[in-house]
Amino acid sequence: MRTPIIAGNWKMNKNPKETQEFLDGIKGKLPESGVEAIIGAPAIDLTTLVAGAEGTPLKTAAENSYFEDAGAFTGETSPKALDEMGLDYVIIGHSERRQYFGETDEDINKKAHAILKNNMLPIICCGETLEQREAGKAESWVTGQIENAVKGISAADLAKSVIAYEPIWAIGTGKTATSDQAQEMVHVIREKIASLYDADTADKVRILYGGSVKPANVKELMAKEDIDGGLVGGASMDPESFLALANFNK
Numbered sequence: 001m002r003t004p005i006i007a008g009n010w011k012m013n014k015n016p017k018e019t020q021e022f023l024d025g026i027k028g029k030l031p032e033s034g035v036e037a038i039i040g041a042p043a044i045d046l047t048t049l050v051a052g053a054e055g056t057p058l059k060t061a062a063e064n065s066y067f068e069d070a071g072a073f074t075g076e077t078s079p080k081a082l083d084e085m086g087l088d089y090v091i092i093g094h095s096e097r098r099q100y101f102g103e104t105d106e107d108i109n110k111k112a113h114a115i116l117k118n119n120m121l122p123i124i125c126c127g128e129t130l131e132q133r134e135a136g137k138a139e140s141w142v143t144g145q146i147e148n149a150v151k152g153i154s155a156a157d158l159a160k161s162v163i164a165y166e167p168i169w170a171i172g173t174g175k176t177a178t179s180d181q182a183q184e185m186v187h188v189i190r191e192k193i194a195s196l197y198d199a200d201t202a203d204k205v206r207i208l209y210g211g212s213v214k215p216a217n218v219k220e221l222m223a224k225e226d227i228d229g230g231l232v233g234g235a236s237m238d239p240e241s242f243l244a245l246a247n248f249n250k
């Protein structure tokens with residue numbers, strides 16, 4: 001039985017004061033069990049986020065980390081330091097990081113290893129452009145991204161990790177993939193994991209859908225067999241909206 005996840009990704013939004021206001025807004029209102037609620041926040045907000053999440057059901061995520069623990073890498077974030085701070089997850093391979101910061105499949109794979117080595121779990125993002133979808137290349141593209149991202153990761157580690165399928169054409173556009181389109185691709189990803197690993201690992205890994213998820217469509221998406229949750233941008237910013245998502249099954 002896979003525990004559903006509602007993971008916010010604030011992207012480059014909110015400062016520490018706004019992070020604290022958000023934490024005050026959700027205080028005592030997250031489900032104690034049955035759904036795992038995660039907030040991914042900018043690096044400058046993580047101290048506030050982790051302190052506020054302590055002793056609550058909220059889990060925490062960084063939006064990126066480097067693949068080395070320390071050294072002369074100006075401007076990068078150490079996965080070792082994130083673990084020491086108490087972070088639970090790190091989002092890697094988001095399409096914005098791939099598109100604007102040149103993050104490659106190889107980087108993502110190295111980052112996944114570094115995150116797991118440092119006792120955290122990766123949320124590995126994948127997804128196709130509209131052009132790739134229209135050319136009938138979406139499945140081969142996405143399964144290729146996954147195959148590259150998980151190279152050398154053990155079945156036990158992958159089973160605990162999270163994959164997020166985010167069609168680029170549905171991110172921040174208000175254009176959600178239909179629940180059938182999302183289910184179809186998430187199923188393809190799960191089958192790819194089964195072929196790379198085994199049926200048990202494929203059954204355990206949690207696969208999220210991301211792209212204009214909001215309180216109005218979360219139930220329909222979550223009703224799909226293979227979809228284990230949402231990676232949510234815009235609708236995760238407001239406490240009421242995030243609470244509505246995290247309590248989707250009430």
Ligand SMILES: O=C[C@H](O)COP(=O)(O)O
Nearest residue numbers: 009171172211212233234
């Ligand atoms: O990581 C989150 C995704 O990029 C989705 O963003 P969105 O919910 O604003 O479409």
